[in-house]
Amino acid sequence: MSFVSESQPGVCLTPDAVTQDYVFNHTMLRVKDPERSLDFYTRVLGMRLLRKVDFPEAKFSLLFLAMTKGGEVPDETSARMSHTFSRESVLELTHNWGTESDDSQYHNGNKDPRGFGHICFSVPDIEAACVRFEALGVPFVKRLDKGMKHVAFIADPDAYWIEIVQADLLGNLGQ
Amino acid sequence: MSFVSESQPGVCLTPDAVTQDYVFNHTMLRVKDPERSLDFYTRVLGMRLLRKVDFPEAKFSLLFLAMTKGGEVPDETSARMSHTFSRESVLELTHNWGTESDDSQYHNGNKDPRGFGHICFSVPDIEAACVRFEALGVPFVKRLDKGMKHVAFIADPDAYWIEIVQADLLGNLGQ
Numbered sequence: 001m002s003f004v005s006e007s008q009p010g011v012c013l014t015p016d017a018v019t020q021d022y023v024f025n026h027t028m029l030r031v032k033d034p035e036r037s038l039d040f041y042t043r044v045l046g047m048r049l050l051r052k053v054d055f056p057e058a059k060f061s062l063l064f065l066a067m068t069k070g071g072e073v074p075d076e077t078s079a080r081m082s083h084t085f086s087r088e089s090v091l092e093l094t095h096n097w098g099t100e101s102d103d104s105q106y107h108n109g110n111k112d113p114r115g116f117g118h119i120c121f122s123v124p125d126i127e128a129a130c131v132r133f134e135a136l137g138v139p140f141v142k143r144l145d146k147g148m149k150h151v152a153f154i155a156d157p158d159a160y161w162i163e164i165v166q167a168d169l170l171g172n173l174g175q
Numbered sequence: 176m177s178f179v180s181e182s183q184p185g186v187c188l189t190p191d192a193v194t195q196d197y198v199f200n201h202t203m204l205r206v207k208d209p210e211r212s213l214d215f216y217t218r219v220l221g222m223r224l225l226r227k228v229d230f231p232e233a234k235f236s237l238l239f240l241a242m243t244k245g246g247e248v249p250d251e252t253s254a255r256m257s258h259t260f261s262r263e264s265v266l267e268l269t270h271n272w273g274t275e276s277d278d279s280q281y282h283n284g285n286k287d288p289r290g291f292g293h294i295c296f297s298v299p300d301i302e303a304a305c306v307r308f309e310a311l312g313v314p315f316v317k318r319l320d321k322g323m324k325h326v327a328f329i330a331d332p333d334a335y336w337i338e339i340v341q342a343d344l345l346g347n348l349g350q
Contacts, residue, residue, distance in 0.1 A: 006224045008238075010213030018307065019221020021299045024242055024264040025340070027202040028292035038185030046194025049181045053349030062349065063183075067199055067263075078346030085297050085342035088242075088264035089199040094292060107290035113282035115335070116291030117203035117269060122260050124196045132193065160290070165200070167260035171253030174228030174237065 026064070026090035027119060029160055033100035034063060036157040037093050041065050044136055045121060045162075047091065050084045051077075063093040091119070106158045118153065118161035126150060126166035133164075201239070201265035202294060204335055208275035209238060211332040212268050216240050219311055220296060220337075222266065225259045226252075238268040266294070281333045293328065293336035301325060301341035308339075 007013070031037040041047045047065040050073065054061045064084045074080045084090060109116035123129040130144055130152050141153035141161050150169040154162050182188070206212040216222045222240040225248065229236045239259045249255045259265060284291035298304040305319055305327050316328035316336050325344040329337050 006227055008209070008213055008224060008227055010210035010217070011224050012214065012218035015218055015221040016307070018303070019219075020242075020244055022221055022242060022304075023297040024220075024222070024266060024294065025297040026295045026338075028295065028338075030289055030292060034183070035185035038183055039187065042185070043187035043190055044194075045199075046190040046197055047199070049183060049186050052181055052183055055349050067195070067197060069195055081346045081348060082342045085340050085345050091199060092292075092295070107282075107284070107288035109282070109284060109291055113288070115205060115282035115333070116284055117205060117267075119199065120201045120203070120267070122198040122200040128193070129197075132191070158290070163201075163203075165260050167257045170260050171256045173256060174230050 023086065023088060025085055025088065026092045028092040028094055029119075029158070030106050031063075031093045031095055031099075031158050032104065032106060033157065034061065034093065034095040035100070038063065038065075040157050041091065041093075044133070044138055048073075050090070051081055053081075059097040061095045061097070063095065065091045065093070106160075108155075108159045108161060110161060118163050120163035120165060122165050122167050124166065126152065126164060126169065129164055198261065198263060200260060200263065201267045203267040203269055204294075204333070205281050206238075206268045206270055206274075206331075206333050207279065207281060208332065209236065209268065209270040210275070212270075213238065213240075215332050216266065216268075219308070219313055223248075225265070226256055228256075234272040236270045236272070238270065240266045240268070281335075283330075283334045283336060285336060293338050295338035295340060297340050297342050299341065301327065301339060301344065304339055 048068045050064045050066055052061060052063050066089060074083050133154055139155045141155050144152050152164040154164060156162055223243045224238060224240055226239045227236060241264060249258050308329055314330045316330050319327050327339040329339060331337060
């Protein structure tokens with residue numbers, strides 16, 4: 001059992017034991033058009049839609065996606081919902097009804113005012129993945145041949161940035 | 176093996192097989208003061224700092240955190256970096272040097288212009304977790320006794336929203 005934590009100002013090396021059952025479950029992004037976003041995240045990135053939940057009175061829907069890798073996911077709705085909130089690395093997309101046909105646009109966080117930057121997918125072969133994204137017509141924010149080596153950025157249908165990396169090429173990143 | 180995907184407009188039920196080795200690796204948020212953020216994410220939420228990477232020429236640092244639950248993490252730096260980019264549910268905090276002492280403020284995405292909404296931690300006992308957060312002086316965006324049942328929101332040092340849920344209470348969420 002390896003207790004890994006680099007010592008840096010602010011780091012607590014002995015967190016309360018109760019925290020060790022906490023799970024970093026999901027990241028939420030608002031999307032304009034769920035059909036376009038579902039196409040992108042399922043067809044281009046291979047995610048599965050675990051659950052769509054509608055709130056008709058407040059006029060919004062939530063879409064929960066994850067890479068399931070063929071793992072067991074309960075078929076029964078309530079159990080699947082509990083599973084969705086128990087696991088790691090879920091992407092929650094919020095659709096406020098009507099945005100798909102108005103002229104609103106969401107903010108990707110990378111121009112002022114900045115904040116959120118990107119989500120990241122790690123791939124086994126970044127050259128092959130980028131060739132595939134090009135063939136699928138996915139827009140690039142940064143191609144492999146520009147700037148930082150071994151790192152690409154693509155954009156989703158709302159222009160949110162998605163970093164693409166290959167883990168075994170990043171062992172010497174930075175200092 | 177359960178191929179779970181709800182059928183909705185846009186959903187691709189047969190994604191390219193190569194995508195099934197993609198990993199949803201991390202979410203990146205810019206933070207003003209790494210010492211305050213590291214204190215919050217390690218002490219309050221129990222995350223471990225896997226790796227801090229500095230880019231002196233561009234004057235920024237990246238902090239990679241995850242819930243490690245005592246799992247094996249390589250000690251050797253390069254191997255730990257590869258591990259960091261291979262696993263799920265990593266939080267990357269970007270520190271642009273100097274922001275800790277200027278009057279800049281990052282945008283949490285929940286006022287105009289909106290986009291990113293929140294990250295979410297799932298906890299085994301949401302009542303106990305919220306009592307603990309109160310005792311630690313963590314600011315709440317939404318307490319359990321207001322609005323949607325079984326869901327709380329706290330704020331990190333940059334006012335990013337963190338949803339707190341208990342998975343087994345959400346089986347009947349929405350419609």
